Amino acid sequence: MRSPAGALHRPATVHLHGSLDEPVRLTVAELRELPPHRVEVSFDCLGSGVQRHGFEGPKLWDVLRAARPRIDFTGRKQRLRFLVTVTGADGHRAVLSWAEIDPDFGNQQILLATSIDGAPLDEAGPQLVVPADACGARYISAISEIWVGPLA
Numbered sequence: 001m002r003s004p005a006g007a008l009h010r011p012a013t014v015h016l017h018g019s020l021d022e023p024v025r026l027t028v029a030e031l032r033e034l035p036p037h038r039v040e041v042s043f044d045c046l047g048s049g050v051q052r053h054g055f056e057g058p059k060l061w062d063v064l065r066a067a068r069p070r071i072d073f074t075g076r077k078q079r080l081r082f083l084v085t086v087t088g089a090d091g092h093r094a095v096l097s098w099a100e101i102d103p104d105f106g107n108q109q110i111l112l113a114t115s116i117d118g119a120p121l122d123e124a125g126p127q128l129v130v131p132a133d134a135c136g137a138r139y140i141s142a143i144s145e146i147w148v149g150p151l152a
Helices: 060-066 077-081
Strands: 013-018 024-027 037-045 049-057 082-088 093-097 111-113 127-129 143-150
Touching (some): 049 127, 060 111, 060 143, 077 082
Parallel strands (some): 013 143
Antiparallel strands (some): 013 024, 037 049, 049 111, 082 143, 111 127
16 A cells, blocks of 8 residues: 555564564554454553553463463463563563463453554554553553563
């Protein structure tokens, strides 16, 4: 698809890499193929005050499991050393522990949102949504990269 200026528009992609069977790039449309979840959230944004939004998209857990992480799921303790780093196109980054999303531990319903308030995020890229956070600092917009790996 071309913009009026003739520039080629491509859907935003997220590069998943690290301790995976192989790196993968996913578009928002591909993320929509995973089971969707919807959350209504309220969080404090330092720059613009309290924000209230409805987000829809797959759980980060489902996305990472589909990417086939090289993690031994037969036990539990070894999973505790894995981290997840989510980076936005602007360089903003947040780190989560694997235990936050793992159903055997925190089981947080952290999403990679494919829409906000019903508006699709295909061109901008997905957004990290951490419903348990009172502060919006980990709500990473326009996600460009997700790394998963062990703490050395």
